[in-house]
Amino acid sequence: MKKALISVSDKTGVVEFAQGLIKNGFEIISTGGTYRKLQESDVPVIEIDEVTGFPEILDGRVKTLHPKVHAGLLAKRDNPEHMKTLKELDIDTIDLVCVNLYPFKETISKPDVTTPEAIEQIDIGGPSMIRSASKNYQSVYVVVDQKDYEDVLAHIANNGDANYRQLLAAKAFRHTAQYDSIIAGYLSRLNGEEFPDVETLSYDFQQPLRYGENSHQKAAFYRSSLPSKYSIASAKQLHGKELSFNNIKDADAALRIVADFEEPCVAALKHMNPCGVGVDDECIYKAWQKAYSADKISIFGGIIAFNREVTAKVAEELHKIFLEIVIAPSFTDEALEILESKKNIRLLTLDFTEAKNADKHEYVSVMGGLLVQERDTVVDSIDDFEVVTEKQPTEDEIKALLFGQKVVKHVKSNAIIISTTDQTLGVGAGQMNRIGSVKISIEQEETGDKRLPLVMASDAFFPMDDCVEFAAEHGVTAIIQPGGSIHDQDSIDMANKYGISMICTGRRHFKH
Template sequence: MSVSTGTTKPIRRALLSVTDKTGLVEFANALAGFGVELISTGGTARALREAGLAVKDISELTGFPEMLDGRVKTLHPRVHGGLLYIRGNAEHEAAVASHGILPIDMVVVNLYAFEKTAAQPGVAFGHLIENIDIGGPSMVRSAAKNFEDVAIVTRPTDYPDLIHEMKSANGASLTRETRWRLAKQAFATTAAYDSAIANTLDSIATAPKPIEPIAPKSQSAAPELPSTLRINMPLAQSLRYGENPHQRAALYSDGSGLGIAGATQLQGKELSFNNLVDLDACWELAQEFDEPAVIIVKHTNPCGAATGHTVLEAYQKALASDPVSAFGGVIGINRPVDAEAAAEIAKLFVEAIAAPQFTPEARERFAAKKNLRLVEVRPAPLRPVVKHVSGGLLIQDADTGRVTEDELKVVTWRPPSAEELRSLIFAWRVCKHVKSNAIVYARDGQTVGVGAGQMSRVDAARFGAQKAVLPLKGTVAASDAFFPFPDGLEAVAAAGATAVIQPGGSVKDDDVIGAADRLDLAMVFTGIRHFRH
């Protein structure tokens, strides 16, 4: 549907009822300056009066008092009739006239902060339910449906532009194009609001008593997957193109300001689709480690990953893993980047870097690399993974599986040494983030070779060895899934590995364990696998 821009409509009466009072007084002042009658409710009316504005209470308009602790105040024919009647329609005009219903030409509403309430630790169930807005969404929908005659304003960020448009028109009036834009935003707002409520309530198995707190997720059993998958995220950024120039693309964000979608870009060219995908891959892998870690990614696979005492040491080790592949890569770091690390990283051509912070001195070192994208990221909670298939979507829990040294099962006659064990844990964490079939060779907190995305596990073992530029002798190897036959293990041993970590669970486990004993390999089973497609 296209909307013409020619018709403007005057605003004589506005109803204001907002939770977020940012910019409210300035906007209401502008309306009042154009002679608009202001009607309001509760705390909004109080804020306007304190600012010296003349305001009519909603009860004066409806002739009915607010009641039931504010649950009923705008749910009234004199509100919705004033919003919904079609101006110029003879029957509508006669109906509202006979009932004394006055036109309402603008509604300024934002809704109860349900999501903020739901996010409060230990929030009482009854308090959560009370923060489900009823009157607000009803007014938003009524006004948006009748956008031909009514302007619906749901975002404080729109106030300055609306003030400017009204001043340009020398009076309180808005174009049809503006009213249409506001109506579309309004319906998106109510859709997102209803989705947030439905998703929150869907995660609560049984309704607690009103005074009982909703147990934090960390203290309760994992919630069931949703009975209905609701995804409602606003457009955050239009991208130049997708994976390839002939594909359109955009970034949508949950609005939390967390993770890669909510990151702050400090410098550099516009982020591309592929930049964002790679940044997410290296950032998520960097979060696997408690010590300083640097991950260099190419096409979502780590070509270099390392830990160290400092970011600089970790970076130097990661780069040494595969300096050829690192050229033009994307880097994820789990610590603030200081000047010393920045000076070294700046020597390499890098597309983008994600870190929790860049010191002012580090930013100075990077400033000369004008195309380099620096992105500050705040960690986001792990959420279910959604993938598209023709005709639908797949959803699964995030892969949060981790193992400790105590949970490993030694299956060979020779147990791994303490040094091998540390390297095995490191290799296993990296392997989790490598495309299947995956083999990772590592030593002393540093990847040495990575075999990613191969159709055969033997090929993955051989390819990872072929890619290695550092000596493979004395490394350990991680396999994201079990070795189905001894041949993959034999390839790992031939490359120079002395210890192996793998899930186990193959019908040929006994044969594989026997091969490990014959080759003097220490081998441990994790009991979990990390397929990554």
């Protein structure tokens, strides 16, 4: 009679699966809690120590780590010497293993979990059985996912072939690789290893995408096995069609911006650059008005992120324009009713209180490799600034400079922001030279309503004084930049010539 060894942490559907195996001529062997579950459900089952002749020991740490288990899994059925050895040692073959592992990921995701509690959830026997069964997939079924139970039973009933068992084996090795990856990451973090000699990352398939950046590119979205609660992967979609590749990237960029603001903030994104950012001391509606009026053209088809609840008053304004995504901590019932009348708009919610706990590192793929770095989460402080000009900035100019500095680090370099105290007025992004970005931002600013103070933020130093001169000629009264150019003094002299103030931060914010 064929034998199946079942040992599962998550027992969902295991009784029905075992019953199905019995109907297909299998004898069931089991361990610990799974054995008790099957026995209580009147499923005929043999306890593992009856097979091994050895009791479970060390609080269950050792139970399936035995030659009678692994020889029964690994023996080649078409190898006479293997089968002779099994007969001489009174070992039966095991034809199916059903295992899902101790809940290590779920355990370390709990608040205040201790290291000993986590360590006890590192499964040893389970991965060993999975690997043995997977290596011998020509003869053995290995099942690690409850979603496969019904399909496995159907294949067994129809004398399933080795190709199917190979698919199960590949899935099983992915399962153990992910499991080990999560454990390795946890232990590395405990040791403070920021960049270990081997980086093992784990991602779960989230959804297929219609296409990638362009319609001829295939694409899919994978979610980190331990995603931050403040991430697009953790967002809940309330309305609208599935997110596209570009939607996901833009939404991620929007979340990074609003995470830097404690006051009510709205960021409008287009092609991963902000086209408008507005803040207000108290009112999210006013913050929205500022973000929208910053660039009423580019916002068309854009992504909007709010760090406060979207109200009906805001929703009525959003309803008037074409938007791809609105993401916020929540929507009032009235706001949802207004926005859900638009078929194609996507509405997402997210726990914004977790912004401070977002992922520390970011990963960027290149052909043949992976770049890893800390996210640029620094919010520059006025305590670190140096006024390098004769003119001192006013209090309002300082407020405007701090606002612009928060936004500029989220703009593709070369990056320039023209702003006032609570609103971007011009965005110059991704130009090959800095003066080009300055001219774009000034041109955009001049198409709107003039607001004072008018300041400029730059993500990196000015290689020449032309940027300062152009800005001063067009009404900019204060500039913030990191400094560090061999020609810094030229820019300082130009600022002094026009009687404007300049602050150097000593820290650049390139974003490529």
